[in-house]
Amino acid sequence: MNAELIKEQFPILHQEINGHPLVYLDSAASSQKPKVVLEALKHYYEWDNANVHRGVHTLGSRATDDYEGAREKVTKFIGASHTEEIIFTRGTTTALNIVASSYGPAVLQEGDEIVITPMEHHSNLIPWQQLALRTKAVLKYIPLQADGHVALEDVEKTITNRTKIVAIAYVSNVLGVVNPVKQIAEIAHRHGAVIVVDGAQSTPHMKVNMQDLDCDFYAFSGHKMCAPTGIGVLYGKKTLLESMEPVEFGGEMINDVGLYESTWKELPYKFEGGTPIIAGAVGLGAAIDFLEAIGMDEIHRHETKLAMYAMDRLSEIEGITLYGPRDREVGLVTFNLMDVHPHDVATVLDASGIAVRAGHHCCQPLMRWLQVNSTVRASLYLYNTEQDIDALAKALIQTKEYFG
Structure with missing residues (x-):
């Protein structure tokens, strides 16, 4: 794949920040959007904007087709068995909370x-x-190895016959670790537990297949994979979702309402109360088309190569501490520069037009495990190049000189 040509399709990347060309290295927080996604949103609002599953007029029918068409695309994209297993949510956080609020109790x-x-x-x-x-x-934690990996022998020791739920990220948003979800699922199932997978950092970057992973629930967000903000997905095995009660009530999740009791619609609608995120789903469908045209395996190869290049370049800078395993499978590098506060590093980098993330990355227990308060994170995507890494390395050397 040609990252330079792909970059041409992202309008926001062609601007200057503080007099410098923008180098966007914060895709783990939120990716940028290609023209085809922006055009899909524009077309929906200009031509098809109507509520779904309700009106029999033409706009309502077209909007419903768009919305349910996006669900079909998600089903194929993640290798689900049934479209009913795809619940549209506001994002990963909402999806995980649905499982914790409905299935857990x-x-x-x-x-x-x-x-x-x-x-x-x-x-x-x-x-x-x-x-x-x-x-x-009882909330239990699988211990981490020195480089942040999870060892299967520790998984075996931690999960017992009293374990009912195992919840784990497929990819760490700080360490770049890819967890052995398929093997952990097998261990969980052997003990009668279900596994819930946070796929926020995996779905945009590698091919995933629910049948192969055999996870019971899987959550991800659209905005990290070239789609709009405010749209996400909860995948759940059909038998599990059918056994669960909805957590939001009203609108389109209703089947029949009486004065004192009501019944719910079938899957997936019983979990999609109110007016759904129609435009977001349309944008997500367009993003899936865009990513699949490039190829998820190609994207993964590109990012892995770029991440290793970044590890090599940053390792050359004296005073840099890199976190996580040396070998990278995803495009994410987390580091600190001497004793300079990560926010100061990020501020100086921004003066050179380089956007990175600084802070605890919503992982405070992990920061304590690393024995730091916060870190700097450069996260890569399909539109990044080696030139972006070179610009980061050059700016970090200048940052180091600036702080003496």
């Missing part, structure tokens, strides 16, 4: 176990923490 009793890791994003930690407090379940 129905299966947990006092003393049962929820197993997670210290590397989890707060969105895949706090819902389980709160669920454990409400149900008096």
Whole structure:
């Protein structure tokens, strides 16, 4: 793939920041949007804008076709078995909270176990923490290896027959670790537990297949994979979703309403109360078309090569501390520069037109495990090049000189 040609399709990347060409290295927080996605949104609002599943008029029918067509694209993109297994949500956080709020209380009793890791994003930690407090379940953590990896022998030791839920990120948003989700799912199932996978950092960057991974629930966001903000997906195995109660009530999730009791629609609609995120779904469908035209395997290869180049270039800079394993499978590099605060590093880099993320990255327990308060993160995507890494390395050397 030609990243320079791909970059041409992203209008926002062709601007100057503080007198310098923009170098966008914050795609793990939110990716940029190609013209085809922006045009799909514009077309929807200019031609098809109407509510779905309700009106019989032409605009309503076209909007419904667009919305459900996007669901079909997601189904194929992640290798789900049924379109009913695809629930549109506001994003990964909402999707994970649906599982914790609906499935969790129905299966947990006092003393049962929820197993997670210290590397989890707060969105895949706090819902389980709160669920454990409400149900008096035990929250357990799989320990991390020195480089941040999860060892399967530790998974075997942590998951027991009291474990009901295992929740884990496919890819760490700080360490760049790719967790062995398929093997962890097998261990969880052997003990009668379900596995919930945070796919926010994996879905945009590599091919995923629900049948192969055999996860029970899988959540991801559109805005990290070239789609608009405000749209995400919860995948769940059909039998599990059918057994769950909705968490929002009203609007299109209703089947029949009486004065004192009501019934719900079938999947997936019982989890999509109110006017759904129609334009967001349309944009997500367009983003999936865009990514698949390039090829997820090609994107993964490009990012892996670029990440290794970044690790090599940054390793040459004296005073840089790199976090996570040396070998990278995803385009993400996290570091600190001497004793300069990460926010100061990011501010100086921004003066050179380079956008990175600084802070705890919504992973405060992991920061404590790393024995730091915060870090700088440069995250790459299909539109980044080696020239972007060179610009980062040059600016970091200048930052180092600036702070003496």
